[in-house]
Amino acid sequence: xxxxxxxxxxxxxxxxxxxxxxxxxxxxxxxxxxxxxxxxxxxxxxxxxxxxxxxxxxxxxxxxxxxxxxxxxxxxxxxxxxxxxxxxxxxxxxxxxxxxxxxxxxxxxxxxxxxxxxxxxxxxxxxxxxxxxxxxxxxxxxxxxxxxxxxxxxxxxxxxxxxxxxxxxxxxxxxxxxxxxxxxxxxxxxxxxxxxxxxxxxxxxxxxxxxxxxxxxxxxxxxxxxxxxxxxxxxxxxxxxxxxxxxxxxxxxxxxxxxxxxxxxxxxxxxxxxxxxxxxxxxxxxxxxxxxxxxxxxxxxxxxxxxxxxxxxxxxxxxxx
Amino acid sequence: xxxxxxxxxxxxxxxxxxxxxxxxxxxxxxxxxxxxxxxxxxxxxxxxxxxxxxxxxxxxxxxxxxxxxxxxxxxxxxxxxxxxxxxxxxxxxxxxxxxxxxxxxxxxxxxxxxxxxxxxxxxxxxxxxxxxxxxxxxxxxxxxxxxxxxxxxxxxxxxxxxxxxxxxxxxxxxxxxxxxxxxxxxxxxxxxxxxxxxxxxxxxxxxxxxxxxxxxxxxxxxxxxxxxxxxxxxxxxxxxxxxxxxxxxxxxxxxxxxxxxxxxxxxxxxxxxxxxxxxxxxxxxxxxxxxxxxxxxxxxxxxxxxxxxxxxxxxxxxxxxxxxxxxxxxxxxxxxxxxxxxxxxxxxxxxxxxxxxxxxxxxxxxxxxxxxxxxxxxxxxxxxxxxxxxxxxxxxxxxxxxxxxxxxxxxxxxxxxxxxxxxxxxxxxxxxxxxxxxxxxxxxxxxxxxxxxxxxxxxxxxxxxxxxxxxxxxxxxxxxxxxxxxxxxxxxxxxxxx
Numbered sequence: 078x079x080x081x082x083x084x085x086x087x088x089x090x091x092x093x094x095x096x097x098x099x100x101x102x103x104x105x106x107x108x109x110x111x112x113x114x115x116x117x118x119x120x121x122x123x124x125x126x127x128x129x130x131x132x133x134x135x136x137x138x139x140x141x142x143x144x145x146x147x148x149x150x151x152x153x154x155x156x157x158x159x160x161x162x163x164x165x166x167x168x169x170x171x172x173x174x175x176x177x178x179x180x181x182x183x184x185x186x187x188x189x190x191x192x193x194x195x196x197x198x199x200x201x202x203x204x205x206x207x208x209x210x211x212x213x214x215x216x217x218x219x220x221x222x223x224x225x226x227x228x229x230x231x232x233x234x235x236x237x238x239x240x241x242x243x244x245x246x247x248x249x250x251x252x253x254x255x256x257x258x259x260x261x262x263x264x265x266x267x268x269x270x271x272x273x274x275x276x277x278x279x280x281x282x283x284x285x286x287x288x289x290x291x292x293x294x295x296x297x298x299x300x301x302x303x304x305x306x307x308x309x310x311x312x313x314x315x316x317x318x319x320x321x322x323x324x325x326x327x328x329x330x331x332x333x334x335x336x337x338x339x340x341x342x343x344x345x346x347x348x349x350x351x352x353x354x355x356x357x358x359x360x361x362x363x364x365x366x367x368x369x370x371x372x373x374x375x376x377x378x379x380x381x382x383x384x385x386x387x388x389x390x391x392x393x394x395x396x397x398x
Numbered sequence: 399x400x401x402x403x404x405x406x407x408x409x410x411x412x413x414x415x416x417x418x419x420x421x422x423x424x425x426x427x428x429x430x431x432x433x434x435x436x437x438x439x440x441x442x443x444x445x446x447x448x449x450x451x452x453x454x455x456x457x458x459x460x461x462x463x464x465x466x467x468x469x470x471x472x473x474x475x476x477x478x479x480x481x482x483x484x485x486x487x488x489x490x491x492x493x494x495x496x497x498x499x500x501x502x503x504x505x506x507x508x509x510x511x512x513x514x515x516x517x518x519x520x521x522x523x524x525x526x527x528x529x530x531x532x533x534x535x536x537x538x539x540x541x542x543x544x545x546x547x548x549x550x551x552x553x554x555x556x557x558x559x560x561x562x563x564x565x566x567x568x569x570x571x572x573x574x575x576x577x578x579x580x581x582x583x584x585x586x587x588x589x590x591x592x593x594x595x596x597x598x599x600x601x602x603x604x605x606x607x608x609x610x611x612x613x614x615x616x617x618x619x620x621x622x623x624x625x626x627x628x629x630x631x632x633x634x635x636x637x638x639x640x641x642x643x644x645x646x647x648x649x650x651x652x653x654x655x656x657x658x659x660x661x662x663x664x665x666x667x668x669x670x671x672x673x674x675x676x677x678x679x680x681x682x683x684x685x686x687x688x689x690x691x692x693x694x695x696x697x698x699x700x701x702x703x704x705x706x707x708x709x710x711x712x713x714x715x716x717x718x719x720x721x722x723x724x725x726x727x728x729x730x731x732x733x734x735x736x737x738x739x740x741x742x743x744x745x746x747x748x749x750x751x752x753x754x755x756x757x758x759x760x761x762x763x764x765x766x767x768x769x770x771x772x773x774x775x776x777x778x779x780x781x782x783x784x785x786x787x788x789x790x791x792x793x794x795x796x797x798x799x800x801x802x803x804x805x806x807x808x809x810x811x812x813x814x815x816x817x818x819x820x821x822x823x824x825x826x827x828x829x830x831x832x833x834x835x836x837x838x839x840x841x842x843x844x845x846x847x848x849x850x851x852x853x854x855x856x857x858x859x860x861x862x863x864x865x866x867x868x869x870x871x872x873x874x875x876x877x878x879x880x881x882x883x884x885x886x887x888x889x890x891x892x893x894x895x896x
Contacts, residue, residue, distance in 0.1 A: 265760055265761055266759055266760060266761060267752045267753055267756045267759050267760075267761055268759065269761075270745065270752055270761060271752065273738075273741060273745065274738055274741065274745065274749050277738035277739065277740050277741050278735070278737065278738050278739065280734060280735035281735045281736060281737060281738055281749075282738075282749070283696075283717055283735070284694075284696070284717055284727065284729060284735045284736075285717070285721075285749045285750045285803060286716075286717045286718040286720070286721035286722075286726075286750050286807070287718070287749065287750070288718060344738070344740050344741065345740055
């Protein structure tokens with residue numbers, strides 16, 4: 078009888094919703110035993126700073142994946158917007174608003190294209206955003222001529238990397254603020270609720286009179302916008318505007334989102350889980366570094382995370398119905 | 399010794415008891431009906447016997463030996479096979495391939511041995527006198543024939559027990575007769591057939607014994623001969639069945655919807671007044687659902703609707719527009735496009751009315767909960783919590799939630815497609831009451847149903863469709879089951895449709 082009571086208590090916990098937080102606690106405790114540095118808030122804030130672009134992009138991608146879509150063009154959007162922001166800025170702080178505006182507009186535009194094509198055609202979001210990503214990458218190369226272009230203005234990097242109270246980088250703070258914005262969209266707006274409804278059952282959503290196409294377009298535009306903000310954050314972190322700065326980041330983003338419990342089927346998950354997923358990922362990467370394993374182990378590790386987390390959540394949600 | 403003996407069996411889902419201390423037994427060579435209201439525990443019992451889920455307590459014995467099935471495969475290996483309401487056939491493959499799917503006979507090189515497959519299939523079909531062509535593609539079969547394929551597939555496993563879940567729900571009268579004669583042959587060959595149903599008339603005709611469930615307990619097991627339907631209903635719902643309310647009178651000056659339905663065969667005009675319940679009869683495939691969906695903003699090529707009320711045309715381009723115009727369609731297939739299975743009851747109830755319950759796009763959770771609870775209570779929904787995913791509710795309760803979602807949009811014209819499909823006697827009576835109440839408050843209601851008695855009890859007027867056309871119209875006091883069936887089968891209508 079105790080056995081069934083424990084099983085009952087476990088299923089009350091809704092493992093499929095909270096698994097990532099348990100994983101986060103476990104990996105953090107593991108990290109502590111490897112290096113006491115993980116107990117130092119300044120160190121923690123710094124590693125979060127490293128992962129800010131991925132974290133910001135993951136917010137938008139989470140919204141799209143809750144809807145039952147995916148955005149593989151996000152890496153290309155990050156590259157495009159980073160280099161666009163740098164070259165509009167042209168080393169002059171006065172151009173900053175214009176630069177940020179241009180980057181955001183570019184992100185929104187790519188998102189609009191993704192959203193409209195997905196809402197009005199039958200192409201799978203995987204294929205469509207993959208193709209869009211390749212096209213955007215090409216455009217970026219054409220625009221830059223294949224070399225680094227643009228210079229960030231003085232003070233731009235310094236501002237974002239300034240440490241409030243000596244330990245909290247502004248960039249880290251920006252991530253946390255944007256997470257709160259994302260959470261507000263997800264939890265308090267009609268739009269956020271509709272994302273879950275459409276992701277849960279698109280046919281029912283159509284029949285229930287939900288504006289499925291409008292919500293789809295808006296979600297992809299938000300993904301593009303957060304992608305642009307991630308591009309700006311990347312520029313702020315590194316200061317270098319290479320032509321392929323965001324290349325491959327889409328896989329880190331996907332790994333974090335999937336790890337956080339937002340599945341490819343849609344209708345479940347959310348940004349809180351994604352943030353935890355981002356943290357798990359960055360701690361794991363740091364452990365790989367500390368362990369002296371080659372950098373490319375990170376890639377192997379990420380691929381495994383995407384596969385394992387998808388499989389695991391599939392099983393858990395099956396069990397919980 | 400009984401073939402199956404179940405003792406003190408119980409099952410809890412997230413702490414909620416679905417089955418409590420169930421004890422009964424069934425013999426080989428009998429048709430044993432399992433009946434009960436929605437949520438009474440029929441499906442849970444079936445899932446436990448077929449290895450889909452595992453019991454929280456108690457035992458299942460087969461031939462006196464306790465068994466524990468960890469998976470459906472384990473139950474099949476023990477000779478227990480189940481035919482579910484939803485089919486799992488591959489439409490592109492032949493009857494034979496479907497029957498032996500995953501266990502096809504192989505030739506020496508591991509390739510499909512077509513000759514043996516055909517021979518094995520023919521043997522099987524002949525043994526049980528099932529009239530099917532092994533080579534025919536399953537997608538081209540009728541629903542009844544597809545069900546026979548499912549049964550034949552189950553028979554390849556079922557050496558001892560065959561469980562049939564609501565098998566007659568999709569069948570016409572003659573198809574039912576055919577199914578029943580096959581069931582009798584199987585029984586006479588020594589099989590135990592567990593027949594899950596809520597159609598009491600059928601249960602009375604076909605079963606040898608019945609076990610009645612209520613609230614997760616088995617009330618009694620009795621021999622069928624000698625039981626009246628009233629006796630069974632008494633056991634199922636603990637009281638005698640309420641008679642469906644007589645339709646109230648429709649005010650003669652009520653607003654009138656005029657609906658022009660255009661198909662390849664021309665335009666037909668029908669009308670319905672506020673407060674009226676209009677029944678639409680017809681066989682499966684007569685085009686009733688196509689008409690209903692077109693009216694609710696889901697036109698398919700070759701079927702379109704223009705609707706007017708008081709001479710003003712209604713916008714019906716999309717379901718969204720139709721709902722704004724006051725027309726809501728309730729699907730006949732809840733799982734496909736009626737529910738958001740993984741989401742809770744509040745999310746499911748408020749889905750269509752989210753903007754109305756929000757302030758400038760910002761949700762008000764309290765309002766959502768309060769309005770959902772009020773509406774669900776009005777529909778007499780019994781659920782442990784508003785936070786349950788709707789997928790865990792019984793069919794009848796899911797239907798109430800879907801109805802609640804529609805009512806929150808204040809519909810003027812409500813279209814209910816098979817509103818009581820998969821719903822038991824108790825909940826059925828409740829849904830009839832609700833629909834009558836909604837009509838009495840001034841909404842027009844279109845009810846599509848394959849159960850003629852339901853239409854006769856509920857409607858003011860009955861239209862019959864055949865081959866995508868309205869072929870007969872009868873006021874309910876001049877309608878009877880025979881005339882409706884005749885018109886639905888394409889026979890001479892009792893009264894020519896104007």
